[in-house]
Structure formats: C-alpha cells, structure tokens
Amino acid sequence: MGCKHDCTGCKQECIDRAVQLGYENTTKYWGCAQSTFVAVVDTLREYGVELTDKESEEAIFKCLVGLSGGHANMGDGNCGALTGAAFAISLASGVDRQKQLENKDYRWIAFDNVAKTVGQKFLEEYGGVTCRSVTWKRFGKWWNSWNPVAKADFSKEEKERGCLAPGKCTISKTAGLAVGFILDMLENPRTLEQIQKDHNLV
Amino acid sequence: MENKERCIQRAKELAFQYQGTLVGCAHCSFSAALDALREEGIELVSPEVQNEIFKALIGLTGGCGNMHIGTCGAVLGSSAAISLAVGIGREEQEKNGKWQRWISYYNVKEGVGDKFVKEYGSIICRNILMKRFGMAFDSQFPGRNKELFAQAEKVGCRHANGCIISKAAGWAVETIWDLINNPEDQSWVWKEHEPEMDLK
Numbered sequence: 001m002g003c004k005h006d007c008t009g010c011k012q013e014c015i016d017r018a019v020q021l022g023y024e025n026t027t028k029y030w031g032c033a034q035s036t037f038v039a040v041v042d043t044l045r046e047y048g049v050e051l052t053d054k055e056s057e058e059a060i061f062k063c064l065v066g067l068s069g070g071h072a073n074m075g076d077g078n079c080g081a082l083t084g085a086a087f088a089i090s091l092a093s094g095v096d097r098q099k100q101l102e103n104k105d106y107r108w109i110a111f112d113n114v115a116k117t118v119g120q121k122f123l124e125e126y127g128g129v130t131c132r133s134v135t136w137k138r139f140g141k142w143w144n145s146w147n148p149v150a151k152a153d154f155s156k157e158e159k160e161r162g163c164l165a166p167g168k169c170t171i172s173k174t175a176g177l178a179v180g181f182i183l184d185m186l187e188n189p190r191t192l193e194q195i196q197k198d199h200n201l202v
Numbered sequence: 203m204e205n206k207e208r209c210i211q212r213a214k215e216l217a218f219q220y221q222g223t224l225v226g227c228a229h230c231s232f233s234a235a236l237d238a239l240r241e242e243g244i245e246l247v248s249p250e251v252q253n254e255i256f257k258a259l260i261g262l263t264g265g266c267g268n269m270h271i272g273t274c275g276a277v278l279g280s281s282a283a284i285s286l287a288v289g290i291g292r293e294e295q296e297k298n299g300k301w302q303r304w305i306s307y308y309n310v311k312e313g314v315g316d317k318f319v320k321e322y323g324s325i326i327c328r329n330i331l332m333k334r335f336g337m338a339f340d341s342q343f344p345g346r347n348k349e350l351f352a353q354a355e356k357v358g359c360r361h362a363n364g365c366i367i368s369k370a371a372g373w374a375v376e377t378i379w380d381l382i383n384n385p386e387d388q389s390w391v392w393k394e395h396e397p398e399m400d401l402k
Contacts, residue, residue: 029292030299038292056254059247061292063255066285066306067278072315073307077273077325078266090261097224097233097256104225108268110260115267115342129272130326146311148395200344 010047011183015176018043022175023166031068032171034061036084039175044182051091051182060087070131073145079131081171082122085178086114092182093190108195117181118174134170138163205242206379213238213375214368218361226263227275227367228282229256234371235283235378244382246286255282265327268341274327276367277318280374281310287378301392308391313377314370321369330366334359 018039025035038061041051052060064084071077078086093110100106122129126137135142135154139161143154158164166172196202217234224230236252239245247255259279266272288306295302315325322330328338331350335357341347354360362368 029295031303034295052254056251058291059251059286060255060258062289063282063286065290065295065303066281066288066310068303069307071273071281071325072310074311074315083262086262086266087258091258093261095257095260096253100224100260107226107260107263111264111268114261115269119267119269129266
C-alpha cells in the first residue's frame with residue numbers, strides 16, 4: 001500500500017467522492033459488498049492512496065460477490081456494505097501472513113481497526129452489523145431475498161423510500177465512512193505496542 | 203482415499219494447524235482451503251494475491267473485528283474462497299452482474315451457509331458459540347478472549363475433526379472441487395431469481 005498524496009486538506013472531498021461512487025455502484029455491480037469495496041478502493045486511488053494492486057483488487061472483488069445481501073443474500077449475516085468496507089479497512093491495516101506468523105498479536109490491529117470504526121458505527125446507527133439489523137432499523141421490515149416475491153417487494157420499497165440516492169443508500173454511506181476511517185488510520189496507525197497494552201496481551 | 207477426500211481432509215488438518223500459528227477463523231479457513239487445493243494442483247490465485255486477500259480477511263475474524271456479533275469468521279473465510287472460485291469479476295459484473303451474482307450466492311449458500319444453519323442453527327458467530335459451548339463471549343470485553351480460547355480447549359475443539367474452522371475449510375474445498383472438476387449448468391438459479399433478464 002502506498003500514499004502519494006497528502007489528503008489532510010481534502011478528506012471531506014474524498015469522503016464525498018466515495019459516497020457518490022458507492023451510490024453509482026449499486027446499479028453497476030448489483031451487490032452491496034463488492035460495490036462498497038470498489039467505491040472505497042477507487043476513491044482512494046483517485047487521491048493517491050493505493051490499497052492494493054489491480055490483480056488483487058479483482059480477486060477480492062470475486063471473493064465479495066458471494067458475501068453480498070447479508071451473506072449469499074441470506075440476510076442473516078453481516079450487512080454486505082459493512083463486509084465490503086471492513087475488507088478495505090482490514091486491507092489498509094496491512095497485517096499479512098508473514099506478520100501474523102511473526103507475532104500473533106498483530107491480528108488485533110486489524111480487529112480493532114474494523115470493530116472501532118464501521119463496527120461501532122453500525123452498532124450505534126442500526127443496533128447491529130447484520131443485514132437484518134440494518135433493514136429492521138431503516139425499514140422496519142425483513143425480507144427473504146431468496147423468495148422472488150419478497151425480493152421484488154424489497155426493491156420496490158427501496159425505490160419508494162428514496163434510498164437509492166447518494167448519502168441515503170447504505171452502500172453509499174458506508175463507503176464514505178470507510179474512506180474517512182482509512183484516512184484517519186493512515187495518519188495515526190495503531191501500533192503493536194498500543195494493541196498489546198489495550199488488550200492486556202503481554 | 204480419492205483425491206477429493208484427501209484434499210478435504212488436508213484442508214481440515216491445515217485449518218487446525220493454522221489456528222495454532224496464524225490464529226483466527228476467517229483467514230485460517232480461507233488459507234487452509236486454498237493451500238490444500240494448491241497441493242492438489244488447483245491454484246485459485248497466486249500466493250502473492252492470496253496474501254492480499256489474507257490482509258482483507260483478517261479483520262473480519264471473530265464475527266467481525268472479534269466482536270462476535272456478525273458472520274462467523276469460518277463461514278466468511280470459506281465462503282470467500284468459494285466465491286473466488288466461482289470467479290465473477292468486475293467486468294463481468296458490469297455486463298451481466300444482476301443475474302451472475304446468483305451463481306455466487308447459490309454456491310456459497312449451498313456450500314457453507316446452509317450447512318452451518320443445519321448444524322448450528324445460524325451463521326452468526328455468537329449463536330454458533332451458544333450452540334457449541336452453551337455460552338458466548340465478546341472478545342473486545344476485557345478477559346473474554348482468553349476465556350473463549352480456554353473453553354474451546356476444554357470442550358475438545360482442538361483437533362482437525364472437531365474445530366469449526368476445519369469443518370468450514372473442508373466444506374469450502376468440497377464445493378470448489380466440484381465446481382472445478384464436476385461443473386454443472388447452474389443457469390436455472392438466476393433464471394429463477396431474475397426471470398425478467400433478457401441476455402444478449
């Protein structure tokens with residue numbers, strides 16, 4: 001990962017761009033996880049922050065397609081927007097296999113970067129991190145997207161309630177949040193020592 | 203033992219082994235599945251790309267950032283491996299994403315999701331812990347992570363056929379093996395769920 005740009009003065013601009021791209025991606029990629037992830041990666045790239053190379057980005061995209069819609073469209077699992085954002089945040093944390101082999105505590109950097117950012121935000125805003133938590137809070141309703149009638153009803157409500165708009169759509173909002181959190185992380189990265197102290201690991 | 207069964211067993215053993223060295227359900231289940239397949243000559247991605255996916259997955263361990271309230275990391279890591287093997291990329295999604303996504307959904311749901319629901323009643327980390335241990339833990343709460351690891355040790359999770367991470371890695375390999383070696387026409391899935399699509 002590399003940062004060739006000083007984003008200090010353009011953080012809000014960067015967030016706004018992610019919000020816009022997140023919205024545009026909803027009907028381009030038809031899935032919350034991959035739409036959120038590429039909105040974050042593309043935005044940061046535009047601002048000089050390269051989270052990963054193109055080949056790996058494509059592979060991660062493929063991994064995410066099946067995780068959309070509360071995990072395989074089951075609704076029960078993580079909100080796909082949260083999953084896509086968490087993938088980007090975890091990636092930016094930079095804990096790879098070698099690092100983790102060197103010291104098992106490194107994983108806590110990625111855990112806390114996810115839990116204390118989008119995790120915490122979803123808890124505050126939706127009362128949970130699952131797709132069902134989000135739709136219950138936002139719509140007062142659950143849908144089984146494997147049921148064609150329920151799926152059509154969900155699409156209809158999304159449109160009627162004006163959710164498919166920048167800053168209103170969960171994908172769009174979450175992409176903006178993730179970009180803001182990643183820029184903060186790059187400026188003030190969590191260290192191994194800090195994590196070990198925070199979690200009493202030593 | 204047939205190659206497929208050997209690969210499944212190897213994935214289970216690697217997952218258990220990785221839980222001791224790499225520690226964490228999402229990245230261990232994913233790594234075990236991909237490494238076991240590679241040993242049988244099936245390379246889903248290069249080791250370098252796999253390492254990047256590892257970085258993206260590690261933060262989702264423990265039901266999302268070790269909070270235990272989200273998707274079980276073992277479900278997530280093994281599902282990511284299956285979705286990767288289905289292989290729907292960005293360009294394809296731009297062309298036919300609305301229907302193609304169902305092929306990924308279907309294989310992830312059948313391959314791992316439904317199996318977890320059948321065995322543990324859920325794909326959510328803390329629900330699975332409740333079913334397995336009769337208690338669940340918030341690892342972000344002081345002291346609970348150590349308690350969780352002690353409980354796993356106590357109830358005999360620490361072997362290749364008892365560990366949930368091993369089970370998930372094995373299920374991922376089983377699904378991926380069939381996707382590659384015994385492919386079948388799955389177009390009925392999207393035809394059922396996106397019947398209005400008119401493919402050019």
